[in-house]
Amino acid sequence: MDSETRPPAAVDSQQARRILQRTSGKTTGPITRLASPSDIGQLIKPFVLLDYAELDLPSPIDARLHPHSGIATLTTLVGGSLHFQDSNGQPRSVMDGGVEWMQAGRGIWHGGSVSSTGTARMYQLWIGLPPPLELSAPSQMFLRPEDVPSDGPAHVLLGSLNGRASPICEPQPITYLHVRLREGENWRYTPPAGHDVLWISLYSGSLDAGEHVSEGELAIFEQSERSVDFVASANCGFVLGSAAHSPFDLVEGYYSVHTNTAALQYGEAEIRRLGAQLCVDGRLAPEQAARVERQMSTMTGHGQ
Structure with missing residues (x-):
């Protein structure tokens, strides 16, 4: 995989990888559902659900225990910090830039007391597990911000980038990055061979990716293995996912x-x-x- 930060340069619109679909999702309270298995998840599987949330919880609330199976979830903080209970009922905290990974496999329950320091801005991504893992034993892993490797402006949440690999063993070849760019900065992402699914979700600022993408948008690129140049129109932050399109039903x-x-x-x-x-x-x-x-x-x- 190749990725680099370069001086600003014009992107050839004839070569640009088109944005196939975009959405601002559906917001209910503090949570915006950007993709779910019955809609956009079909286009970008194995990524099957994506939520963005902004939680201001100075006093703890009770998030009811609830179960999952067949998926893995990755929660990453892009602002503030979140304090909660893990699947064993033990207190945990995820800070800005940190990660919670939960591989539900054949079944797991989690929930309990939740609070935040400042406004916790976060993404939760669901990944559909392939048949060898969807009924495996559940597991959890937590990464501190300093445990998440980076390459230039990109923090590697899953997979690898230019030899910088996440400590999490992804269930199949997947790249999931958290990227922050300064105004005018140009950054190119070249997917690994076989990765024909590519999407970004912008949580702050705006950028050009052959087309303008605004804060709050999820943009899905056409199925291809071509590189994409990102040029920040303003200071911006986004998450990016790439993978081979999953052949499995949802x-x-x-x-x-x-x-x-x-x-x-x-x-x-x-x-x-x-x-x-x-x-x-x-x-x-x-x-x-x-x-x-x-x-x-x-x-x-x-x-x-």
């Missing part, structure tokens, strides 16, 4: 995404088993377990 449950109906059923059975144990342990209220059961039962998986 079979959705209320909290889960799997590659087939049998795997979804297995994951939801494990979620029920874990929920029953959490009730016995006193960590999960029976009424919340019943609520999750009702939600799972109202949504049947469907291949896309």
Whole structure:
């Protein structure tokens, strides 16, 4: 993979990789849903869901325990810090530039007390796990900002860039970067061989990527392996994802995404088993377990 910061230069519009689709998502309260498995996630899978949130929580709130299976989630802070409980109920903090990685596999529950220092600005990305991993044992990993490698303006959250590799073992070849550019700065991204999915989500400022992209937009590039030049129109920050387009179906449950109906059923059975144990342990209220059961039962998986 090749990426470099270069003096500002005009981008040849005839060679520019076109933006196929863009969206500002749907905002509910402090959270903006930019992509989900039933819509844009189909275009950019294995990236199947992307949320951007701005949380100002000086006093803790209770985020209900809830489950996942079949996916991995990566949460990264681009401002402030977030304090919460991990899947074992232990207190954790993620600072600006830090990362939480959770590979749900066959099933995991998380939630509990959440607060922030300042306004926590964050992305949560869901990645659909391939068949060998979608029913694997769950795991979690936390990276401090200083543990996230960088190459020029790009911080490597998943995958590698010019030999700088994330400590997280990605479930399949994926590159996920957090990039900050100064006004007028030009940065080129060249995907690894086979990566024909490319998208960016801009959370501050604006830039030119052959076309203008504004703050708050998710821009999806045409399926190709061509490089893209980014020229900052103003100081800006964005996340970038690239990968080979996944050949697997997205079979959705209320909290889960799997590659087939049998795997979804297995994951939801494990979620029920874990929920029953959490009730016995006193960590999960029976009424919340019943609520999750009702939600799972109202949504049947469907291949896309």
